[in-house]
Amino acid sequence: MANNSSCKRNKPPSCGSLVTILSLDGGGIRGTISGVILACLEKHLQEIDGEDVRLADYFDVVAGTSTGGLITAMLTVPDANGRPHFAAKDIVPFYLEHCPKIFPQPEGLAALLPKLPKLLSGPKYDGKYLRKLLSNLLVETKLHQTITNVVIPTFDMKKLQPTIFSSYQTLVDPSLNVKLSDICIGTSAAPTFFPPHYFSNEDSQGKTSEFHLVDGGVTASNPTLVAMTAVTKQIVKNNPDMGKLKPLGYDKFLVISIGTGSTKKVEKYSAKKAAKWGIISWLYDDGSTPILDITMESSRDMIHFHSSVLFKALQSEDKYLRIDDDTLDGEASSMDLATKSNLENLVKIGEKLLKNRVMQMNIDTGVYEPIPENVTNEEELKRFAKILSEERKLRKMKDDTMTKDPSN
Numbered sequence: 001m002a003n004n005s006s007c008k009r010n011k012p013p014s015c016g017s018l019v020t021i022l023s024l025d026g027g028g029i030r031g032t033i034s035g036v037i038l039a040c041l042e043k044h045l046q047e048i049d050g051e052d053v054r055l056a057d058y059f060d061v062v063a064g065t066s067t068g069g070l071i072t073a074m075l076t077v078p079d080a081n082g083r084p085h086f087a088a089k090d091i092v093p094f095y096l097e098h099c100p101k102i103f104p105q106p107e108g109l110a111a112l113l114p115k116l117p118k119l120l121s122g123p124k125y126d127g128k129y130l131r132k133l134l135s136n137l138l139v140e141t142k143l144h145q146t147i148t149n150v151v152i153p154t155f156d157m158k159k160l161q162p163t164i165f166s167s168y169q170t171l172v173d174p175s176l177n178v179k180l181s182d183i184c185i186g187t188s189a190a191p192t193f194f195p196p197h198y199f200s201n202e203d204s205q206g207k208t209s210e211f212h213l214v215d216g217g218v219t220a221s222n223p224t225l226v227a228m229t230a231v232t233k234q235i236v237k238n239n240p241d242m243g244k245l246k247p248l249g250y251d252k253f254l255v256i257s258i259g260t261g262s263t264k265k266v267e268k269y270s271a272k273k274a275a276k277w278g279i280i281s282w283l284y285d286d287g288s289t290p291i292l293d294i295t296m297e298s299s300r301d302m303i304h305f306h307s308s309v310l311f312k313a314l315q316s317e318d319k320y321l322r323i324d325d326d327t328l329d330g331e332a333s334s335m336d337l338a339t340k341s342n343l344e345n346l347v348k349i350g351e352k353l354l355k356n357r358v359m360q361m362n363i364d365t366g367v368y369e370p371i372p373e374n375v376t377n378e379e380e381l382k383r384f385a386k387i388l389s390e391e392r393k394l395r396k397m398k399d400d401t402m403t404k405d406p407s408n
Contacts, residue, residue: 016395018254018319019231020388022059023224025300025324026066026217027260028190028335029099032343034071034258035091036350037323040378041256042088044385049392054084056147058388061167063151063227065216067260069187070134073180076146077138084147092350096343101129103338124336127194131185138181144170146180151227153216154186157196162219163211166230174203178211186213192289193336221296222303224257251314254391256384257307259324261349262297263333269294288334301366308361317360321384323377325353326368354378 024034042055056062056076064072071091079085086094103125143150149167156163163176165187170177178201186197197213220226231253269290274281282291304322311320331342332349358375359368 016391016398017252018387018391019252020059020061020391021224021227021231021253021255022055022062023222023227023255023257024062024064024068024071025223025257025259026064026068026187026215026221026296028067028193029095029103029338029343030260030328030332030335030346031067031071032092032095032099032346033260033325033350033353034068035088035095036347037258037354037377037381038071038075038088038091040354041381041385044382045389048385048389054147055088056084058392059148061149061151061227061231063223063230064187065153065219065221065223066188066190068223068258069152069216070184072150072152073134073138073146073184076148076150077141077180078145078147082147092347096340096347098129098133099338099343100340102133103336104129105337105339123195124193127185127189130188130194131181134181134184138179138184141180143167143177143180143183149230151223151230152183152187153219153223153226154183154211154213155216155218156212157214158210158212163213164219164226164230168230168234174205175201175207175209177201177203182211186211187216189213190215190217190292190335192283192292217292217296217299219299220303221300222257222259224255224307225303228253228255251316251319253316254319254384254387255307255311255321256381257304257320257322259300259304259322261325261328261333262300263326263328268333304361305363305366309363312363319387321358321380322360323353323381324359324368325349325356354381 024031027033038055042053045053045055045058054075062072062076064070074086074091074094075084075088077085143165144167146167150165151167152165154163154165155161165176165178165183178199182197182199182201186199188194189197191214194215198211200208200210202208216223268288269285274290277285277290283289304324307320307322311317328349331337331339332345334342354377356377357370358373358377358380360371361367362369
């Protein structure tokens with residue numbers, strides 16, 4: 001793990017019995033929901049190991065897309081003492097304070113005017129406040145400096161291919177060792193909402209690379225499998241015979257995947273209605289962007305489906321927890337309606353989600369269904385916290401043994 005000297009960062013997690021991954025979906029202001037869930041998990045870890053511990057102490061990888069990428073940076077950027085600058089409990093207040101400025105809502109007569117002309121002439125938001133906020137927040141911190149490994153997907157529109165910013169990759173591709181602020185701006189640059197993010201980077205070898213990035217949701221709105229693949233690639237590359245962690249040893253993975261909600265049960269769109277749409281309606285319909293909603297929901301669900309099948313096939317369902325809400329409706333389903341009332345409602349939705357029964361995807365129908373046991377999401381987070389704590393103690397014990405006798 002991040003703070004164990006023999007389990008150095010950017011190396012395969014060979015010192016413990018599990019590979020631990022925290023995955024955070026995209027979803028704009030709905031990242032507020034993720035903040036509530038993460039604060040709950042960190043609280044349970046602190047009840048076991050003390051108030052000074054942070055989520056980054058327990059996960060080999062924190063992966064995040066779009067708003068999840070921003071939260072990933074918050075959880076892993078170091079302070080002056082080399083500890084996480086933010087606690088999980090800081091995420092919700094951060095969103096409540098800054099989202100209204102990132103997504104400023106029109107007032108007065110402007111609120112009554114149609115929004116479509118603005119979308120036809122440029123992105124809905126100029127992104128200036130977000131860029132300044134991230135620059136001040138993350139300063140000059142680069143990818144290789146995070147507390148634990150991170151994986152943040154983006155899409156390079158010039159190359160027409162994904163660019164995955166992974167801590168592991170900085171060792172083999174120095175061009176990817178860029179500032180965290182640039183990565184976060186890029187992974188959050190949702191088409192029609194924010195302008196694409198261009199920047200260049202000169203690596204340690206003097207080579208200059210250019211990036212033309214848009215939202216990571218275009219690549220993977222749910223980054224779970226991207227993170228698992230990044231770790232597996234390291235296992236294969238660095239040591240293919242690592243005992244319990246052999247290539248594709250997915251039964252040793254422990255994954256907590258946090259969603260930001262969807263409107264599946266609301267039936268937001270219909271083929272009958274969309275049959276009359278032209279390009280403008282696909283870009284804008286009653287305050288929503290159908291083409292983005294459909295693309296990102298498809299990406300999110302396909303990854304959850306593959307993850308569910310994988311863990312079920314390996315009889316490791318007890319090591320995979322997906323927390324999400326598919327009943328969002330109205331204002332709560334918006335990615336950018338950053339009014340005080342809506343943000344406060346998202347906090348309540350997150351709190352209610354903790355009390356809801358754990359849901360799993362039916363791999364035959366793709367429908368979310370409650371698990372047979374009457375267990376809430378918070379109770380399951382508490383169980384996962386115990387596993388994470390035990391894994392951390394195991395690694396510390398092995399680290400202490402290695403320190404006393406390096407020949408082991």
